[in-house]
Amino acid sequence: MTKYQGQSGNGRKFLVSFTILLIIVVSLAFLNFSSLNSAKDISEAITSLPNDKILGLSNFLTSENSRNQDELLNKIEKLNKRFFQDQETRIIRLEEQNRAILQELRSLKKPPSDASIRDKLMYLYSYDSESKFPAYIWQSWKHGLNDERFDPKYRQGESQWAYKNPGFVHELFNDDTAHTMIRYLYKQIPEVIETFEILPEVILKMDFFKYLILFAKGGVFADIDTFPLQPVPNWTPENVSPLDIGIIVALETDSSSPNWREDSVRRLQFGQFVIQAKPGHPVLREVIAEIIESTRVKRVESQSSPGGESALKLTGNTNQRSMKISQWTGSSIWTDVIFKYFNDYIVSSVFQKVTWKEFHELQRPKLVSDILVLPVKSFASEVEITDEGKITDDPLAFVKHYAAKIWKGEK
Numbered sequence: 001m002t003k004y005q006g007q008s009g010n011g012r013k014f015l016v017s018f019t020i021l022l023i024i025v026v027s028l029a030f031l032n033f034s035s036l037n038s039a040k041d042i043s044e045a046i047t048s049l050p051n052d053k054i055l056g057l058s059n060f061l062t063s064e065n066s067r068n069q070d071e072l073l074n075k076i077e078k079l080n081k082r083f084f085q086d087q088e089t090r091i092i093r094l095e096e097q098n099r100a101i102l103q104e105l106r107s108l109k110k111p112p113s114d115a116s117i118r119d120k121l122m123y124l125y126s127y128d129s130e131s132k133f134p135a136y137i138w139q140s141w142k143h144g145l146n147d148e149r150f151d152p153k154y155r156q157g158e159s160q161w162a163y164k165n166p167g168f169v170h171e172l173f174n175d176d177t178a179h180t181m182i183r184y185l186y187k188q189i190p191e192v193i194e195t196f197e198i199l200p201e202v203i204l205k206m207d208f209f210k211y212l213i214l215f216a217k218g219g220v221f222a223d224i225d226t227f228p229l230q231p232v233p234n235w236t237p238e239n240v241s242p243l244d245i246g247i248i249v250a251l252e253t254d255s256s257s258p259n260w261r262e263d264s265v266r267r268l269q270f271g272q273f274v275i276q277a278k279p280g281h282p283v284l285r286e287v288i289a290e291i292i293e294s295t296r297v298k299r300v301e302s303q304s305s306p307g308g309e310s311a312l313k314l315t316g317n318t319n320q321r322s323m324k325i326s327q328w329t330g331s332s333i334w335t336d337v338i339f340k341y342f343n344d345y346i347v348s349s350v351f352q353k354v355t356w357k358e359f360h361e362l363q364r365p366k367l368v369s370d371i372l373v374l375p376v377k378s379f380a381s382e383v384e385i386t387d388e389g390k391i392t393d394d395p396l397a398f399v400k401h402y403a404a405k406i407w408k409g410e411k
Helices: 002-048 051-108 117-124 152-163 175-185 190-198 202-217 282-304 318-328 331-342
Strands: 136-140 169-173 219-222 226-228 247-254 268-270 274-277 366-368 371-374 399-401
Touching: 117 282, 136 152, 136 202, 152 169, 152 226, 169 175, 175 190, 175 202, 190 202, 190 282, 202 219, 202 274, 202 282, 202 318, 247 331, 268 331, 282 318, 282 331, 318 331, 331 371
Parallel strands: 136 169, 136 219, 247 371
Antiparallel strands: 219 274, 226 399, 247 268, 247 274, 366 371
């Protein structure tokens, strides 16, 4: 009895297990059959669609994909733009910090006390021949722009320098601001400041100032009695690279008269009422050094003369005084220094003697070493400026010079 019951229970368990397994197999077979039928139905449904419907569906899917790609590209472009803007801001900030550091280092830079005046100047402002001309225009005048004594003719010229050269920094100095600027730029070289302060007349100080500001900062210096006819970049001929030029000057006088000594110290002279120069140029360094040395000699001579006056003075009639000014700080010493530079082959790389004859009756710009010499008419043009501002068409007329004795009698 007991044995029979055990066998009957095992039989039932087997039957139940078999039934469950059969149900699972049938269910899986049914599901697989349904999936195949569904895929087949979808395939048949798509196949049965008209062509225009299929094309529309394809275009829809393509447009959705393109839109997603465009959105992604826009996001990448915005991130890229933001990155570069941040980078540019950081670069500008670093450049400003770098300039401030260099300025501070320069202010702390002091030449050896036992160095010569030329070495001190070179130590303070070195010359880079491959640099560009700085975009500065410097002028000086005894009256400020708002002073009613500022001659309207000179005011017009001053405004035109800025108008015709919009990318340039344009500064007008008076006697006081010029003195302050020199004390700032040359505080490490007391000989420069001392010379500037003891020069007896304003015209001497302003001549000295133009060399000093150009040596330290570079750019263009233009006397107040000048009127620009063309922008500064037009001064450089098309066949000459500005990188090959260190100074641009024009002839001031070029006499063929046998009596030229009555009106001028030199038969041919380079003008210094308009100069363009790169900072640290050797010609500027030499003219500054020679003015300092000659002023020192004049002071010693003045102190050792009867009466022992320490203050320097210009004596003689008008013509004599004019000649002395030219030799002390003006066109005469400027011309001598330029010819000295030309004939020093070590610094100029000119291996033949250069004399005034090289520039006599000059009609076209001429580059000698790194100095571009222009004809008289370039910086002292005689063209007439009409009330409407029209100017005679002359490609080499760059500046009109009124040549007024504006500093005469000023001390």
